[in-house]
Amino acid sequence: MTSTTAISLTGLGKSFGDQHVLAGIDLDIARGSVFSLLGPNGAGKTTMVRILATLTAPDTGTIHVAGHDVVRDPDRVRAAIGVTGQYAALDKVLTGTENLHMVGRLLHLGRSEMRRRTTELLERFDIVAAANRPASTYSGGMRRRLDLAMSLMSRPEVVFLDEPTTGLDPRSRRELWQVIRELVGDGVTVFLTTQYLEEADQLADRIAVLHDGRIVADGTPAELKQLTPGGHILFRFADRADLAAAARATGSPATDPDDLTLQIPSDGHVTHLKHLLDEFAGSNITVEQLSVHTPDLDDVFFALTSHPAEPVPAAS
Numbered sequence: 001m002t003s004t005t006a007i008s009l010t011g012l013g014k015s016f017g018d019q020h021v022l023a024g025i026d027l028d029i030a031r032g033s034v035f036s037l038l039g040p041n042g043a044g045k046t047t048m049v050r051i052l053a054t055l056t057a058p059d060t061g062t063i064h065v066a067g068h069d070v071v072r073d074p075d076r077v078r079a080a081i082g083v084t085g086q087y088a089a090l091d092k093v094l095t096g097t098e099n100l101h102m103v104g105r106l107l108h109l110g111r112s113e114m115r116r117r118t119t120e121l122l123e124r125f126d127i128v129a130a131a132n133r134p135a136s137t138y139s140g141g142m143r144r145r146l147d148l149a150m151s152l153m154s155r156p157e158v159v160f161l162d163e164p165t166t167g168l169d170p171r172s173r174r175e176l177w178q179v180i181r182e183l184v185g186d187g188v189t190v191f192l193t194t195q196y197l198e199e200a201d202q203l204a205d206r207i208a209v210l211h212d213g214r215i216v217a218d219g220t221p222a223e224l225k226q227l228t229p230g231g232h233i234l235f236r237f238a239d240r241a242d243l244a245a246a247a248r249a250t251g252s253p254a255t256d257p258d259d260l261t262l263q264i265p266s267d268g269h270v271t272h273l274k275h276l277l278d279e280f281a282g283s284n285i286t287v288e289q290l291s292v293h294t295p296d297l298d299d300v301f302f303a304l305t306s307h308p309a310e311p312v313p314a315a316s
């Protein structure tokens with residue numbers, strides 16, 4: 001563990017009964033980065049967050065968060081982290097301001113410090129107008145923002161966001177993404193779990209895919225996308241004669257005669273596209289339509305998690 005590492009795990013294992021939920025996880029997460037743990041429902045994301053946040057004991061492994069051992073020094077870890085998740089911890093009877101003050105009192109902040117941080121967080125999370133209304137009147141997105149604000153009262157070094165946008169409408173989701181981006185601008189390390197590939201793609205510097213208790217892929221969003229081929233250009237032609245001629249010209253067998261389409265593997269680069277169009281034009285083949293398909297994280301995710309786990313080396 002170096003000063004540039006915010007979270008490090010070696011050999012983390014956790015079972016419930018005979019179910020090996022985490023089967024030997026190794027990870028190093030850089031300070032000031034957004035790390036996203038991606039996995040379907042039941043993959044073990046919350047279990048990992050709970051262990052890192054000292055709420056559940058690991059069976060095996062050495063785990064450091066913000067420089068402290070989660071098993072030997074849980075109090076120090078707790079003092080350095082904020083945790084928020086799918087199930088908001090706020091008190092719905094209390095107003096936004098009262099919820100933040102409640103956390104401030106739990107943290108034994110002085111009165112003026114408590115008020116200062118409350119004002120700052122209400123502003124930053126766009127809750128000022130609703131600050132004096134009970135949280136029961138808040139929208140789902142506002143509740144999540146307030147919950148996140150509460151976890152930041154202690155000015156944590158590391159923040160755990162466990163499926164922070166699950167169940168939110170697309171607009172609230174985007175608003176929360178913006179707030180998370182700003183957090184990182186302040187140097188906070190964010191450990192984010194999500195089932196949404198788009199979310200990880202939008203926010204994360206690095207993504208690890210959790211499947212069958214193991215990390216089956218780990219890299220930047222761009223690196224993960226490269227793990228799965230699938231980029232191609234789809235051409236549609238006016239008739240079967242043109243389709244057949246195009247297939248001959250490109251040596252591509254991937255035609256669909258019913259749709260009059262031809263699929264050619266491609267990284268989607270303009271020079272490749274131009275080369276193909278020039279070739280068709282040179283053979284008097286008329287292209288009616290074309291679309292460029294780049295692999296997205298959905299392709300990666302399905303490729304990695306639709307079968308029993310087989311470790312895939314990270315792209316480098």
Ligand SMILES: Nc1ncnc2c1ncn2[C@@H]1O[C@H](COP(=O)(O)OP(=O)(O)O)[C@@H](O)[C@H]1O
Pocket residue numbers: 016021039040041042043044045046047048
């Ligand atoms: N306290 C517990 N006791 C028994 N099984 C549990 C407990 N917590 C989680 N599990 C099981 O561990 C697996 C992973 O759960 P969880 O970490 O909540 O996954 P995720 O957050 O990725 O949806 C699930 O099969 C779940 O039923």
Ligand SMILES: [Mg+2]
Pocket residue numbers: 045046047162163
């Ligand atoms: Mg969960």
